Amino acid sequence: MKAKLSAFFKRDFLINQLMQLYSILLVLVSVFIMVTLSIYTGIERFHSSWQMVENTGVQLDNYTQEKSSLMTDILGEFTNSDRQFETLRNYLNLSPAEYFDYTNEVYRTTGENIFVPTTLSRLFNAHGEITEIAIRLEESNHYLKATKARPQGVEVQGSSVSMDESLxxxxxxxxxxxxxxxxxxxxxxxxDSMVLGTQGNDNLQKGINSFIYSSNGQRLYSNSSRMTEKELTVLDEQMQQGRQVPLGSLEKDYYVKEIESREDRTILVLLSKQVIWKEILSFAGMIFFFGFLIIAMLLLVLHRTFKRYSSQVRNIVKATKRVSQGNFKEQIDTTNVQQELKEIAESINQMTVSINDYIEDIYTLEIKQRDAHMRALQSQINPHFLYNTLEYIRMYALSRQQEELADVVYAFSALLRNNTTQEKTTTLQQELDFCEKYVYLYQMRYPDKIAYIVTIEESLKELVIPKFAIQPLVENYFVHGIDYGRNDNAISIKAYRTAGKIYIQVSDNGKGIDGKQLSAIQGKLADREVELQNSIGLKNVHERLRGFYGEAYQIQLESTLWQGFKVTIVLAEEVLLK
Structure with missing residues (x-):
């Protein structure tokens, strides 16, 4: 985890710093939006719930006012006249038979048909929201309770009236x-179902509890499901003691709305703090959950995008560092590089190619300058003077019967003549003759220690090759491979044709080299990078032949330590047509 954080906050590239800045800004802005949205939705939720509280209070007040008017009408059915009240009193106190006789007598003498059961039945039928009617007189120890099922009513003992409905x-x-x-x-x-209608269920889900109390603290109505019995008991006791809001400990858990009715009734609507805050926090939690989920997805996409971009920049920087260290063959792989980075990479690739071509041009110019310098040195000495002098020495040696000395002078004169001529090319036969004289001089220095053999096909004698194409290979043997302590040193040169190819082999039985050294030399020859050299060696021969024959030329090296070295020049037969 620590390594990941370190990698995330590393500041090697500007693009990584931008990624960190964008990530921090993204998180901060997103958190700010989530907090603001949570506060706004929380306030809106609270306001909407409080609006429901106020609407509930107004609805209960209007409903009770409406039913209070109905109560006046109902009361008038029994007390508008002395006769009506007397009939009600007799209905509560007389037996059914006695009450029947009483009503018949009233009808006979006055013509009025006053019958309490008929009045009660008519009230139930006229007002469907009425479920129960109870009448209690102070002079009786019982009361009358009528329902829709039994509109005539039943006698209930006791002075405390109990109603089945909550309102x-x-x-x-x-x-x-x-x-x-x-x-x-x-x-x-x-x-009850007609008091608040469907809003009653919505109130219970929102944690809104509704109550109506009489002036003496008697609970006339309640719509509550989340309040405990203890809380209801505390509320009833406080209202019975005549206390007004605040309601003590209940205000710790509820927001309270109180409405004073015009008929000295008290309407209380309590909003549960636990329910409203749970709803607000639940919605805020949902906002933060989806917000952080979106942030995580955006950061992942941002990280991958910047990582890919950073990787491309890193590859370009590495390539430019290698170019700055002198590796002008470096090329950037533009397969997965995109947009402006691809243009930069292609420009760098083109630049390295141009630099490499420029170096090759400089190298060619350097070679030409060396050739010019050599020609200038050669022109300083009159070649004919040297040839005539060497010829005089040879003739003098012959006159003194020193034939070996004469042959040595002749071979040296031939070598000197070959070195001072201005031709850039020669034939294979002439090059091998030159090599033979070179070996002959070594044989004179080390008699009976060096063997030399040349084999060339007749058709290859006139093959045009660059001058000094074979001699440096022979010279390498005398510099690096020969063992003057041995008497069986041998070097051979073969030139032949087979299978559409021309082969020129220079092999010896000298010291040779091991596999590691051979691989290093082969790798150096395979490297097409131009090198400025001060000597004419194997690398120089390889570059000159490659420049002269192009793709028609190949070179092969074979060697075993203490068993010799073999160089094979392979040419396509088409070079004979040059």
């Missing part, structure tokens, strides 16, 4: 003759 309203019953005297209470329960 019910209470109205005091006053004496028709004395409107300040409370003689009982009317309870009307309404269908």
């Amino acid at each position: 019910y309203l209470i109205r005091s019953i006053y004496s028709p003759g004395n409107l300040t005297q409370v003689v009982g209470q009317l309870f009307v329960a309404f269908d």
